[in-house]
Amino acid sequence: MSYRLQSEQIKQSNNGALPNLAFWINSYNAALSNWVQSSDRMLKKAAELSEDIISFSRTRLQTDLDTWQAMASCRSATDLLECQRQFAQKAGSQYLDQAGRLASRMSTMIADTALSPQWEQTLKSAD
Numbered sequence: 001m002s003y004r005l006q007s008e009q010i011k012q013s014n015n016g017a018l019p020n021l022a023f024w025i026n027s028y029n030a031a032l033s034n035w036v037q038s039s040d041r042m043l044k045k046a047a048e049l050s051e052d053i054i055s056f057s058r059t060r061l062q063t064d065l066d067t068w069q070a071m072a073s074c075r076s077a078t079d080l081l082e083c084q085r086q087f088a089q090k091a092g093s094q095y096l097d098q099a100g101r102l103a104s105r106m107s108t109m110i111a112d113t114a115l116s117p118q119w120e121q122t123l124k125s126a127d
Contacts, residue, residue, distance in 0.1 A: 041112060041113060045108075045109040045112065046109070048105070049106070052101065052105065056098050060091070063090070067083070071083050
């Protein structure tokens with residue numbers, strides 16, 4: 001049941017009589033169903049986001065360990081500085097890429113939730 005239809009039913013019953021109990025039960029059931037669907041989608045997207053963060057963290061930890069090992073095998077200060085420069089450049093690039101992916105994923109998650117079927121139906125009925 002759309003928001004506009006519910007509003008019209010409430011207005012029509014403003015002649016002093018309360019809307020019947022079935023109206024309130026149906027409205028509650030529709031709202032609860034929408035909330036469950038929206039929450040389910042949000043939790044799935046949050047789990048995907050968490051998996052992405054964990055995967056990136058795991059990869060970065062391995063890269064950090066590999067870099068420390070490479071630094072330990074450097075034979076001169078020049079080699080050490082070059083190893084550090086390469087590490088910093090690569091890490092910075094990877095962190096920027098990851099930040100972009102996370103921002104994109106968050107935007108998609110918010111848009112998917114905001115434009116879920118129940119919200120689309122409500123927006124269409126408001127026109």
